[in-house]
Amino acid sequence: MEHLLTGLAARTGQGAFVADQSGRYHLRVDTHSLYLRRQGDDLVLSSPLNWQVQAQSPADREVLLNLLGKVTRWSRHHPQGLATDEQSNLILEARLDLGTLELDDLEQALTAQVTLLETIKPDLLLAGLEPQWKQTLWRP
16 A cells, blocks of 8 residues: 555655544545545545435435436446445545555546546535425415
């Protein structure tokens, strides 16, 4: 993993990656936060989506179903999927096998992560802006 992070830092022109208290490495691409961490034999690439899965309102369920449909489409080409953290916040995540992972593969996964984030975030933003009430007309 250190070899991959050193190579990635050199290609992106950054200094060496330093892990935080939880063992994650933070990478910022454009306006997106990407976190890298080792979990067993996998390198986990994750990005918070800043949207809590509540599934209480029909609008929330519709947004979640829409996102799950997108996951199915992109999973044919990319390892990313949706997950939730302990607080039920939605996360875009990819698990990459460290045993076979090369630097070019990591870069492709990072590019896919950013592309998918740019696809998902506008939908979540619009869902957050929609009113939770529906106006009804009163007729005497």
